[in-house]
Amino acid sequence: MNMDYNQWLKLCSFFLFLSLIVPLSLAADRITARNSLSGKQTIVSSGGFFELGFFSPSVWVANRETPISDTLNSELKILNGNLVLTNEAKSHVWSTNLTNPISANLLEAVLGDSGNLILRESSPNNSTRVLWQSFDYPGNTWLPDGKISFNKKNGTGQHLTSWKNGDDPAPGLFSLELEPKGKQYIIKWNGTQQYWTSGTWDSKQQIFNLVPEMRLNYIYNFSFVDDSNESYFTYSVYDNKFISQFVMDTSGQIKMWTWLENTQQWNLQQCQVYAYCGKFGTCNQNSLPFCNCLNGFQPQSRSDWGLSDYSGGCVRKAPL
Numbered sequence: 001m002n003m004d005y006n007q008w009l010k011l012c013s014f015f016l017f018l019s020l021i022v023p024l025s026l027a028a029d030r031i032t033a034r035n036s037l038s039g040k041q042t043i044v045s046s047g048g049f050f051e052l053g054f055f056s057p058s059v060w061v062a063n064r065e066t067p068i069s070d071t072l073n074s075e076l077k078i079l080n081g082n083l084v085l086t087n088e089a090k091s092h093v094w095s096t097n098l099t100n101p102i103s104a105n106l107l108e109a110v111l112g113d114s115g116n117l118i119l120r121e122s123s124p125n126n127s128t129r130v131l132w133q134s135f136d137y138p139g140n141t142w143l144p145d146g147k148i149s150f151n152k153k154n155g156t157g158q159h160l161t162s163w164k165n166g167d168d169p170a171p172g173l174f175s176l177e178l179e180p181k182g183k184q185y186i187i188k189w190n191g192t193q194q195y196w197t198s199g200t201w202d203s204k205q206q207i208f209n210l211v212p213e214m215r216l217n218y219i220y221n222f223s224f225v226d227d228s229n230e231s232y233f234t235y236s237v238y239d240n241k242f243i244s245q246f247v248m249d250t251s252g253q254i255k256m257w258t259w260l261e262n263t264q265q266w267n268l269q270q271c272q273v274y275a276y277c278g279k280f281g282t283c284n285q286n287s288l289p290f291c292n293c294l295n296g297f298q299p300q301s302r303s304d305w306g307l308s309d310y311s312g313g314c315v316r317k318a319p320l
C-alpha cells in the first residue's frame with residue numbers, strides 16, 4: 001500500500017505520550033490489574049507534574065514506531081506480567097516484554113513525579129521490586145535524574161534519539177550516546193557518522209572538557225559516574241526550583257528547556273545548546289545576540305551570523 005505520508009499521520013496520529021503538565025483533574029497515579037488506561041483517561045504523578053495518556057505534546061513516547069488510530073478501543077494495561085498497549089484489534093502494539101511471569105495482582109505501573117513510569121511488583125509486606133522503568137528507555141528527552149549510560153559488562157548503552165520530524169516520534173537520524181570506553185558522549189548521524197563529542201569529564205570543574213558553557217550554570221547539579229560496571233552522566237536541579245528537560249531535536253542539537261512559572265512557558269536556555277555558538281564562540285544568556293567571538297576572532301560567516309545561525313563559529317582575524 002502506498003499511502004501519502006500526511007494522510008498516514010492524520011489517520012493514525014495517536015501515541016501514548018508522557019507529558020509535563022499542571023493537570024486540573026486529580027487522576028490516579030498508577031495502572032493496576034483492575035485499572036487500565038483508555039480513551040481520554042490519563043494517570044497523573046502524585047505531585048501533579050507529569051501526565052500519561054493518548055495525546056501530545058510529550059516528553060516520552062511508548063509506541064514510538066507504532067501509532068494507533070482508535071484511542072477509545074485501545075488500552076494500556078497489566079497483562080501476562082507486563083505493561084501492554086493493545087489497539088482496537090486487541091493486538092499488542094507495544095509491551096515491556098518481560099519474561100518472568102508475575103501474578104497480575106502484584107503488579108502496578110506507577111507514574112512518579114520525576115516523570116519515570118515504573119512497573120513494579122508490590123508484596124504484602126510493602127517491599128517493592130522494580131521490573132521495568134521508562135527512564136531506561138529514553139526517547140528524545142532527558143529528564144533530571146534520568147541517565148544516558150553505558151554498561152561495561154555487556155557493552156550496551158542507552159541512546160537519546162531525535163524524532164523523525166516535529167510530528168513523528170519515530171526514531172530520527174541523530175543520537176547521543178557514550179562512546180564504547182564510556183568516557184565521553186558523542187552525537188552520531190544516521191547511526192554511524194560521529195560529528196560531535198563532549199570531551200572527557202573534568203571532575204574538578206564539573207564540566208565536559210569541550211562543553212565549557214556548562215560552567216555558566218547555577219541551576220543544575222551535574223554529575224558523572226564511571227565505575228567498573230558502568231558509566232553515566234546525570235543531573236538534578238538545585239532546590240528543585242525548576243522543571244527542566246534536555247531534548248535532542250530533529251536537527252541534531254541538544255536543547256535545554258526550563259519551565260517558567262510566571263509565563264507558563266518553556267524557555268530555551270540558548271547557552272546550554274551544545275555548540276550553539278560554534279567553534280571559538282562564546283555564549284552569554286544575558287546579552288543579545290547570545291553569541292560572540294573570542295577576542296581576536298570574527299564570525300566565519302557574517303551572513304549566517306546575521307540570520308542567527310551561529311553554528312559556523314568564529315575564525316581568527318589574522319593568521320598566527
Ligand SMILES: *[C@@H]1O[C@H](CO)[C@@H](O)[C@H](O)[C@H]1NC(C)=O
Pocket residue numbers: 094095096097
Ligand atoms: C517487544 O518484543 C517485540 C517482538 O520481539 C519487538 O518487536 C518490540 O520492539 C519489543 N518492544 C520493546 C518495547 O522493546
Ligand SMILES: *[C@@H]1O[C@H](CO)[C@@H](O)[C@H](O)[C@H]1NC(C)=O
Pocket residue numbers: 123124125126127
Ligand atoms: C517481602 O515479600 C517478598 C515477596 O513475598 C519477599 O521476597 C521479601 O523477602 C519480603 N521482604 C521482607 C523484608 O520481608
Ligand SMILES: *[C@@H]1O[C@H](CO)[C@@H](O)[C@H](O)[C@H]1NC(C)=O
Pocket residue numbers: 124125126
Ligand atoms: C503496609 O503499608 C500500609 C499503608 O502504609 C500499612 O497500613 C500496612 O500496615 C503496611 N503493612 C506492613 C506489613 O507493614
Ligand SMILES: *[C@@H]1O[C@H](CO)[C@@H](O)[C@H](O)[C@H]1NC(C)=O
Pocket residue numbers: 151154156
Ligand atoms: C546489559 O545490562 C543491563 C544492566 O544489567 C541490562 O539492563 C541490559 O538489558 C543488558 N543488555 C543486554 C543486551 O544484555
Ligand SMILES: *[C@@H]1O[C@H](CO)[C@@H](O)[C@H](O)[C@H]1NC(C)=O
Pocket residue numbers: 190
Ligand atoms: C542511513 O544509513 C542507511 C544504512 O545504514 C542507509 O540505507 C540510508 O540511506 C542512510 N540514510 C541517509 C539519509 O543517508
Ligand SMILES: *[C@@H]1O[C@H](CO)[C@@H](O)[C@H](O)[C@H]1NC(C)=O
Pocket residue numbers: 221222223236238
Ligand atoms: C549533587 O548531586 C550529587 C549526586 O547525585 C549529590 O550527591 C549531591 O548531594 C548534590 N549536591 C547538591 C548541592 O544538591
Ligand SMILES: *[C@@H]1O[C@H](CO)[C@@H](O)[C@H](O)[C@H]1NC(C)=O
Pocket residue numbers: 227228229
Ligand atoms: C558491579 O557489579 C557487581 C555485580 O552486580 C557488584 O557486586 C559490584 O558492587 C558493582 N561494582 C560497583 C563499583 O558498583
